[in-house]
Amino acid sequence: MTVAAPAKVQYEAVIGLEVHCQLSTRSKIFSSSATAFGAPPNTNIDPICMGLPGTLPVLNEKVLEYAVKAGLALNCTIAPYSKFDRKQYFYPDLPKNYQISQYDLPIATHGWIEIQLSDGRTKRIGITRLHMEEDAGKLVHAGSDRLSGSSYSLVDFNRAGVPLIEIVSEPDIRSGEEAAEYVQELRRILRYAGLCDGNLQEGSLRCDVNISVRPLGCETFGTKVEIKNMNSFNAIQRAIEYEFNRQVKVVEAGERIVQETRLWEENSQRTISMRKKEGSSDYRYFPEPDLPPIRVTEEQKARWRAELPELPGVKRRRYQEVYGLSVYDARYLSDERNTAEYFEAVIAAGADPKAAANWMMSDIASYLNTHKLDYPDIALKPETLAELIALIEQGTISSKIAKEILPELLEKGGSARALVEAKGMTQISDSTLLEQLIAEVLAENPEQLEQYREGKTKLFGYFVGQLMKKTQGRADPKLANDLLKQHLNG
């Protein structure tokens, strides 16, 4: 992101993201309480996540597996030896007064992902580190949703001890669009691998932005500001754009940027100051004495790597390069794993990739949208869609007929060929029969025929319409056109 300043100084934004993702486990990171969203307050709690004296945390094996898988999916180096640490601070949503996190030996480091921007350009964003930690509880502010307006707060600890991974990016991001795309790509990757459901509204994916500005070409960093409280990709982009403009104005006015945390306010579309940033040393991290160090073997790593599916970035590229799809089509089809798997099953059943893409992105997409369904929910099996496409290619039905019978196939499934035959909808490609029908059409429309033969050739469409009406749209369009032309002119 750059802007032209009056003094002809151009500024750029330097952005790094911290993304917290809830791992899709059934139970908490160190105890057996459920992680399910939406339970009544304080139902999924136990002595361990509440930090009661005399309890000991025991790591959920799936948390380690999912964290390592996430690290592998993000091209990280997995630490063969890592550990948990205590991050200490006081806040009413933190029952133990410390959070079990990872400080100087995170489970994964030095990764990257490639993002693709709307113009098709790609960019590699570095990932500094990925670590495991436990979530805190949730504060419900009575009386007002602004912190300072409450007379008291209510605490629900259902989230306390829910497993998270925090993914910290390198400061490689330069605009709101890049940031939003980075988070979307992270979400896609984690959803593909079944590690996180990526639900922003339910808080399974949360994003903090670190942003500073500097004159373009400058190598050093400006003072960074942290922005929180964005719960959509759009909000991430707009918060960054707002904050960039705010910081440029401050710098141009000759003032200093204050290092602080700011909140994105959705209603007013601006960021507001929340608190001055604490130094990291104030957390007094130290190794968690209740949990021995974590070892990941080569064997575990190999097994977990083999369990990862093909990831969206690889699919996107393959769809463009192997199937010749456009950037837009490749993005749509690889966006969700269910969509990609359906698409690939249609191709595996013999369909042309472009034809499959067209059907999926038009009629089927709008059907799914209208009925709030996903690909696995529909009765139309990938093989049936391939069959339908084959019927068109073989000339058995026109694409118009195919569109007409599609709703029934989507609702009821079954064989496309059987349905076409049962409905007597096969295309008429028999030229003798077509010629006979054309003769009837001409006989029934003597006036139009005369006008046509006197030079009003745009009536051709009218005759095509009459013929289609007679055949219920079943006439082979190309053959019908050719024959009609011959008869009209002869």
Place this chain on the structure above:
Amino acid sequence: MLKREEVQHVAHLARLELTEEEEIQFTEQLADILAYVEQLKELDTEGVEPTFHVLDMELPTRPDEVELYPDIEGILANAPDRADRFFKVPRILEGED
């Protein structure tokens, strides 16, 4: 040398209220402890891996299975103040860390 302000800072982080006498006393005692630990620097630790945990044991893990805790009311009963199923806490002042 450890400064009294550092003791005040650490006490604040731990939410400990110290009297003036305690601050003076702890500044001296903590300084002694730090000086004692400083002796470790005399050892040659070249090529020695750092120790992060005193027990040389494998990290135990548990299967990802949900087991509801049977006495949630017992946990809630520990709350100094309650509102139905919630723990009730004094309001949080903006800007407080």
